[in-house]
Amino acid sequence: MFGISLRNKDLYFLWVIDKYLEHREKILACGADDIIFYLGVNYDSAGQCNLSFEPEILKKISELNIPLWISCWEVEEGSLGPVWPMVNLEDVS
Numbered sequence: 778m779f780g781i782s783l784r785n786k787d788l789y790f791l792w793v794i795d796k797y798l799e800h801r802e803k804i805l806a807c808g809a810d811d812i813i814f815y816l817g818v819n820y821d822s823a824g825q826c827n828l829s830f831e832p833e834i835l836k837k838i839s840e841l842n843i844p845l846w847i848s849c850w851e852v853e854e855g856s857l858g859p860v861w862p863m864v865n866l867e868d869v870s
Contacts, residue, residue: 790834794841814838814845819852826851 793814797804804812820826826849830838838845 787831787834790830790838794837797841812843814841814843816845816847818847818849820849821852 797812797814818826818828828847
């Protein structure tokens with residue numbers, strides 16, 4: 778699993794979807810049989826966890842025909858909460 782920090786989450790979803798589609802056959806050939814699109818969200822303890830998705834993103838996710846899991850963690854001030862290795866999309870081709 779990995780995390781990502783982007784101002785435009787739609788770019789992230791499109792990137793992940795495109796990369797999965799590009800490499801799906803290789804992933805399956807390696808024996809993957811339980812593929813999940815997982816999104817972990819840390820949110821400020823003073824607020825609430827709200828998510829929104831553009832229709833184009835929802836359509837592309839549904840076309841993958843794999844489950845979408847979303848987990849939200851309330852993060853207290855000074856805490857990072859669950860941390861995943863970060864990826865900068867500008868560094869990934």
